[in-house]
Amino acid sequence: MRTKDASKEQAIREEALEMIVQEGFKGLSMQKLAKKANVSPATIYLYFENRQDLLNQLFMGVQQKVIEASLVGFDPEMPFEEGMKVLWLNRFRYFKEHPAEFFFLEQFVNSPLLSCVNNWDKKKNLVNPLQKFAENAVARNEIEELPFELYWPIGFSPLYQLIKYELHPVLYLGKHFEISEEKLLKALQIVLKGMKKG
Template sequence: MRIKDDMKQAALFEATVKLVNEIGFSASSVSKIAKEAGVSPATIYVYHKNKEELIVSTYIDIKQDMSRAVLEGFDPTLPIRDIFQNVWLNMFAYISEYRNYVQFTEQFASSPYNELVNHQEIEKYFKPVIAVLQRGISQKIIKDVDFDILATFIFYPILTLSNARLCRTVKLNDAMIEKAFTLAWDAIKL
């Protein structure tokens, strides 16, 4: 038995992201993805059980990649504000470099595919950040609000700022990223 070809695996990943971003889930047929990746449609079924699994696994791969990038240089001993600021900067760096990945996850998250993934599994990747949030609440640094509401104000705006339309009209520079972080921090801090 030959070994599965990592190049093909990667080509399929990139082709899936690219096509879904360009033409949406609906129009991204298996054969179009195969052609974009330079393989036969049948080959996709060597690597993935079916189309659904191809798309869901692409999403999970991105989320894993994203969490690794976001937690880079994570230091729980720093002041809480600095920890969050570091997370923001990592996030923006990631978004700048891999905007297409983020765009894919946004489309995915608001599609019915979203129901097929184990979100607890994915939240696990971001656990350290959540822990800091909880520490902040107990230390009366962060508002004592339902966790989901806090998350909405810290994490969601970052994603939104990466929106295609926004990023096209506003080229985000360091000063603006700073300011944006200030808004997020003001929202959650006590």
């Protein structure tokens, strides 16, 4: 029985991510991936059952890294403005350093592939703290009471659009455009103003 090699698995994951970002999901074939990762096609199946399993595992791995990065220095008990600042800056900085992961997630969550990810509880590691954070802010009369499914798009959709501008300005704006953290926090203040109670 062949033994697993963590470095080979990592190479497969990294090359698969780059191929998807560059060529889309249709451009990902196991033969091409094996060649790019410098392994045999049979080696890929030591780590992943099939193409769908590879995609699922890649999605879950990237999402978990994003969740962990998002929650650095964050506490659901923080005042709402302080906590949102931490969450926005953490995500912005992470994706600025890992643009391929951002574009991979954008493709994955906007495709039918998302429905193929089963039994994934790790997202609760992000949802539960954010839900508690929002509940605390409502209890302190810092923000309007909203269903949680409204809180996320109102609070974070502008951030994701700004990340797109930062990572691919020509595509979205037709010119060079840089999002400084100062601009980011100015946008956050407008979002917070819209969410405040009264």
